Amino acid sequence: MAPALHISIPNASVATPAEGKPYTVYHIVLQLPLRKHEIRKRYTDFTTLHTELQSQTGSPPPAPLPAKSWIRKTVNNDSLTEDRRQALEKYVKAILEDNDPKWRSSSAWRAFLNLPSGTSTLHSNGSLSPTSRRRGSAGITDPNDWLEAHRDLKSHINAARQQLKSRDSAQSAQNQHALSADAKASLVRAAANIEQLDSGLRSLTSKQGNEAGWGKRLGDGEIRRRRDLVGAARKEVEGLEAVLRSAAPARSNQTSAPSASAAAAPEAKADLFRGASKPSGRVLGGPLKETERTRELDNSGVLQLQQQVMREQDEDVMSLGKTVSRLKDMGIMINEELELQNEMLGILDQDVERHQGKLDVAKKRIGKIS
Template identity: 65%
Template structure:
């Protein structure tokens, strides 16, 4: 299902045209999955929209716009401005949430929201239609594409962290909550990948001289497009690996729960007996190139998931090595500081020793003089 379209009129402002009277603008906001699309309309634009919907669809929308006041003005009346803002927001939401989608399919509606021409803006269930949603959410600006990709990496890292916490959780409630949060991050990551793929296709089309669609695009070279496609491929593999790891955790928890409830926990001897007398029996002694022993982390994983787990472990080891390198560098700096301090202390001790010798010589001379006097 396509993500729901949220439309609202959260704020207003006052605009003063050059040489004209000030008027109130209503900020109509469409909340998309990764960004907001905002248009500013005045009251007369809403009246024009309503007239266009009636003329094109042959029937008025299920809601009515507030009437025009000939005495009061919203520019100098905050209460009237807020009342009209709420009424106009209700009018737009009613059109969006209506079961009949003909008003949303009209050119008057798309022109009012500054949307591209195409199919219905919103389905009957209040969600974006597939064609229009693809045009609206495709990231066609190269700079914005990189920003969304950075958000994608953050979502993947968040999912990986949640899965680590889920593996260390001790209660079923904590495991369930962390699994739900990790699943949400993975779903958002998958959505971002789809949007980046659509945007990259539009950018590639624009680079060849075709029309890039709504939002515009800048040209990119073939090498940069291939690099970004490789980034998406790596991100997709990482997301699929984390999804497989999440499923294996859920299966493992489910099996553990059923075993505890039934009391049918297989022992290591029972597991070894399953291999006796079969062609797949484990050979005795040393086997060159033989598979490594299964662990609790890899038992429920397939080959792709084991590879993903190995990459994750290698990444963690790299991070540990970097942290260890920083600690060694700090210890080196501390050692150099201690060495400099020891050199200074040795110089001070040498000065004290010289002063001691000089005083001792003076004492010896004084003793000789005393002996002479006696």
């Protein structure tokens, strides 16, 4: 099952382009269980979305779009900006929480929020709704959509594999917990894609699918090939889930028990291909032996700890980015100084050549006198 999506517009700002007049942008925050993403849209983007939603669905969204003001401007009017921000937030939340999923299932809505094909949004009663009309209980029946979903599936599997590989080389238990949670989320998305792909193939070969003309788009050989792709992906996901359930080697225990970590590595690699039985008890997604920091935490506490670690990592990345920017500025200044020194050396070289010519003339004259 794909992760649920929550949306809000907490603030707005004024953008000043190099050419043109300043304008107001609204910060749209998309909140997932372990990640937060922000996009910025102008009021004209909302009006375009509103027009496309009506064109694609045949009916206006459940909440009205705030009217455009021809006299006042949001750039220099804070109260108008705040009123429009609240109205726009109510507008997008109404689309997200309405019982009818036709607006949030449209391509205009997904393109507006830059949503991937596997993202789901919430009904008003808390249940999940698919992002594509063709991805319902019958699965993905369109051949092109099926291939697109399969590419998404492979990307999720590759992401989980890389995250598990990074988990094994992590230097601390906190990083191992965070990478295990990311790998688990990727595997959950991959499993949801597998179910959609498998359901779509079953619909293509069913009696109702043949009567609807779905099965006529693909031959029997192509359907068998796609079934093999789904089966291979399912085995990969099961193997990666087995590796996820295995204990990641803790760096603090390597000196005291090197033989145990060395023995666990080949077993984890073997589990990737043969699978493993589901363990009993609570699974946090990290090492089986908990640390002092996570021992007293429940699942919610571990999730908060992971979010805190990710925020710290984001701050470190921002600090590193500032350092790199300063180094870049220093490199530009050094390059400019070197160019200036090269010009001065060129002038000096010309002066030396000029004086050398004068010395040669003086030597000839002295030779004639002597």
